[in-house]
Amino acid sequence: xxxxxxxxxxxxxxxxxxxxxxxxxxxxxxxxxxxxxxxxxxxxxxxxxxxxxxxxxxxxxxxxxxxxxxxxxxxxxxxxxxxxxxxxxxxxxxxxxxxxxxxxxxxxxxxxxxxxxxxxxxxxxxxxxxxxxxxxxxxxxxxxxxxxxxxxxxxxxxxxxxxxxxxxxxxxxxxxxxxxxxxxxxxxxxxxxxxxxxxxxxxxxxxxxxxxxxxxxxxxxxxxxxxxxxxxxxxxxxxxxxxxxxxxxxxxxxxxxxxxxxxxxxxxxxxxxxxxxxxxxxxxxxxxxxxxxxxxxxxxxxxxxxxxxxxxxxxxxxxxxxxxxxxxxxxxxxxxxxxxxxxxxxxxxxxxxxxxxxxxxxxxxxxxxxxxxxxxxxxxxxxxxxxxxxxxxxxxxxxxxxxxxxxxxxxxxxxxxxxxxxxxxxxxxxxxxxxxxxxxxxxxxxxxxxxxxxxxxxxxxxxxxxxxxxxxxxxxxxxxxxxxxxxxxxxxxxxxxxxxxxxxxxxxxxxxxxxxxxxxxxxxxxxxxxxxxxxxxxxxxxxxxxxxxxxxxxx
Amino acid sequence: xxxxxxxxxxxxxxxxxxxxxxxxxxxxxxxxxxxxxxxxxxxxxxxxxxxxxxxxxxxxxxxxxxxxxxxxxxxxxxxxxxxxxxxxxxxxxxxxxxxxxxxxxxxxxxxxxxxxxxxxxxxxxxxxxxxxxxxxxxxxxxxxxxxxxxxxxxxxxxxxxxxxxxxxxxxxxxxxxxxxxxxxxxxxxxxxxxxxxxxxxxxxxxxxxxxxxxxxxxxxxxxxxxxxxxxxxxxxxxxxxxxxxxxxxxxxxxxxxxxxxxxxxxxxxxxxxxxxxxxxxxxxxxxxxxxxxxxx
Numbered sequence: 001x002x003x004x005x006x007x008x009x010x011x012x013x014x015x016x017x018x019x020x021x022x023x024x025x026x027x028x029x030x031x032x033x034x035x036x037x038x039x040x041x042x043x044x045x046x047x048x049x050x051x052x053x054x055x056x057x058x059x060x061x062x063x064x065x066x067x068x069x070x071x072x073x074x075x076x077x078x079x080x081x082x083x084x085x086x087x088x089x090x091x092x093x094x095x096x097x098x099x100x101x102x103x104x105x106x107x108x109x110x111x112x113x114x115x116x117x118x119x120x121x122x123x124x125x126x127x128x129x130x131x132x133x134x135x136x137x138x139x140x141x142x143x144x145x146x147x148x149x150x151x152x153x154x155x156x157x158x159x160x161x162x163x164x165x166x167x168x169x170x171x172x173x174x175x176x177x178x179x180x181x182x183x184x185x186x187x188x189x190x191x192x193x194x195x196x197x198x199x200x201x202x203x204x205x206x207x208x209x210x211x212x213x214x215x216x217x218x219x220x221x222x223x224x225x226x227x228x229x230x231x232x233x234x235x236x237x238x239x240x241x242x243x244x245x246x247x248x249x250x251x252x253x254x255x256x257x258x259x260x261x262x263x264x265x266x267x268x269x270x271x272x273x274x275x276x277x278x279x280x281x282x283x284x285x286x287x288x289x290x291x292x293x294x295x296x297x298x299x300x301x302x303x304x305x306x307x308x309x310x311x312x313x314x315x316x317x318x319x320x321x322x323x324x325x326x327x328x329x330x331x332x333x334x335x336x337x338x339x340x341x342x343x344x345x346x347x348x349x350x351x352x353x354x355x356x357x358x359x360x361x362x363x364x365x366x367x368x369x370x371x372x373x374x375x376x377x378x379x380x381x382x383x384x385x386x387x388x389x390x391x392x393x394x395x396x397x398x399x400x401x402x403x404x405x406x407x408x409x410x411x412x413x414x415x416x417x418x419x420x421x422x423x424x425x426x427x428x429x430x431x432x433x434x435x436x437x438x439x440x441x442x443x444x445x446x447x448x449x450x451x452x453x454x455x456x457x458x459x460x461x462x463x464x465x466x467x468x469x470x471x472x473x474x475x476x477x478x479x480x481x482x483x484x485x486x487x488x489x490x491x492x493x494x495x496x497x498x499x500x501x502x503x504x505x506x507x508x509x510x511x512x513x514x515x516x517x518x519x520x521x522x523x524x525x526x527x528x529x530x531x532x533x534x535x536x537x538x539x540x541x542x543x544x545x546x547x548x549x550x551x552x553x554x555x
Numbered sequence: 556x557x558x559x560x561x562x563x564x565x566x567x568x569x570x571x572x573x574x575x576x577x578x579x580x581x582x583x584x585x586x587x588x589x590x591x592x593x594x595x596x597x598x599x600x601x602x603x604x605x606x607x608x609x610x611x612x613x614x615x616x617x618x619x620x621x622x623x624x625x626x627x628x629x630x631x632x633x634x635x636x637x638x639x640x641x642x643x644x645x646x647x648x649x650x651x652x653x654x655x656x657x658x659x660x661x662x663x664x665x666x667x668x669x670x671x672x673x674x675x676x677x678x679x680x681x682x683x684x685x686x687x688x689x690x691x692x693x694x695x696x697x698x699x700x701x702x703x704x705x706x707x708x709x710x711x712x713x714x715x716x717x718x719x720x721x722x723x724x725x726x727x728x729x730x731x732x733x734x735x736x737x738x739x740x741x742x743x744x745x746x747x748x749x750x751x752x753x754x755x756x757x758x759x760x761x762x763x764x765x766x767x768x769x770x771x772x773x774x775x776x777x778x779x780x781x782x783x784x785x786x787x788x789x790x791x792x793x794x795x796x797x798x799x800x801x802x803x804x805x806x807x808x809x810x811x812x813x814x815x816x817x818x819x820x821x822x823x824x825x826x827x828x829x830x831x832x833x834x835x836x837x838x839x840x841x842x843x844x845x846x847x848x849x850x851x
Contacts (some may be wrong), residue, residue, distance in 0.1 A: 086777075097698065115790065138693075367739050377734055396738060
């Protein structure tokens, strides 16, 4: 059992308390999902459970946390590690060794277990996460999902009673995320482990959860069974997106559904019928064929191999039209980033050619392409170069040749437009992950490029920032700009993309209008589409993607 | 451009790679130690000839040649500076007719040329030994070797991580350079004229350090959460082989090392010196090639 008693905490350099008067009791065997906006205190809450707060972070702590009877103020994290395992967001930064079995053994060596016991625990832990075949693999050869499985195995080897996971699937593609969540569900239901999972995309996890805790400004804003919390809490204000099927059943006045199956049963039982006037959903542009708009970028039979590595792109041919948002999807390592890097000339094709705004990328210098396109990298930490938010934006503006009053005016205008004027003097790296990503995005968009290239732009963002980003991109394409976005976020693609390209192993396996790609897909389909595909035999159109569309087709 | 430090590329499948990890560490340290101790040109040349046999046997000739792209200019500079500026020797081969401010007249003598070649050979042997070691060992090998050698856990893990994180650092550097190029800033240290490249490279240092510090904190947090530092004496999962074969190898290295060090003090004119250095090089450099049973 975990008990938070009047817990307040302030980081050493924190401007305000990160947690305020938190009172919680989490019973053994519960599956708890924690959600909330950026800086709401989710990660701090996790760090309190395994003793990293106060022992590793210092700061000022009032109240107390007891884990299985141990007061974390007087118990070291290394002792708590036997009770609580913690998996972090970024799989890269929690791997200590270079080989899978050594990695799982690392923690066990730290508590000086004998070799034969370690051997047994390693095998069991790898079995529990279905990663036994990876046992002798090198970690740098693993995919993001596989690395996260190994991180989970590394804490399971301690045989803990509680596992705390801080957004473990935020960097994973839908298939890998599903695998990790399935494993957590099994650990909870079959082994009785307590699972505390921080997650922003509730539609992925609520089917497993016994309880949902929503955080706001360091306080517990809502706590209870997910159905009750979704019914009562003001999710948009808390920066949390309600799962689409839950939002649909709520809007229809039905009990809240947590899964596609529940929503289908509720709709069936309520006798809801489709609107008689046929399918009112607009089908949008039909894809490449018949598109009359100007070509902004073109990839013609592009092949690319990294030095000493496998082929990352194999005969990719794509046209990007002016004024559209083209979304590139596919599993981790399928070539999405490589494709984006070709569009701003960071990579040149080994074979084939890439034309951007009429320029062959092999024949123009990087500076010309940099002025033409803005590239948002996946990792905002690499993107942020300056000491203040203001200077970060000014760097881009200066590179566009602005000086003096012109620069100051453009700077003020950009800070206002992106709502970051209040952060102007802050050191970007002290901001939350989502805020860093937003600042990085603002620094790219500030240059007013013709072509925006966004690599996983919503990584770490809460719902509020995500909708601001989508709003900006829509406005940008609305006034003639072109955007290409690589993402794993199926719901984002369903609501924002004009066209979608699905990559697999460096090849384009599907391309077309978003509806044709996202309908009836197994993993790359939004939750709403899964519901309506299963309702198609009742006369509902099977290609519904979003809540708004669903409300249009229901009578 | 391929960067040899980009990943921990292990060249599997050679006899050297099959050595037990503490033995690899000891061998490397012995070669480096001798390269620093030996003061004459002929024994160093013999050592170089033999270590190249190790390079070939380990299947690392290509990697060694590629590494010369980085080592070559460094060696050239060592030869140039030592031969022209050391000011030793009396048998003049060349003297510049003009004087350079501060440095004076440049003079090349037989002795200064020999000294510069000795310095370059020492450096080359050291770098080659480390190249063999790096390409034949994973950081996990280093960790087990240090653990076997009873190095205190915190020192051991700190040394290990400094090696393990080099490729990550290089990845970060590449990423920051790409960001700068895509934002049109100083050509990312890779493009533009010399001054622009210097400014670009300099402006990458702060973000690189910030990233490294942040990663270090995250890694420390993850290690703490996995009980690092819980006990004074950690156990080890990897089995480090240390049987009769390893002990005889160690004896061979030690005897070889001692003899070569003694031989180097025989004096330059001693007729047996070259034979001695050849014999002891056999003891030092041939066992890693033979390594019976490495294919197991």
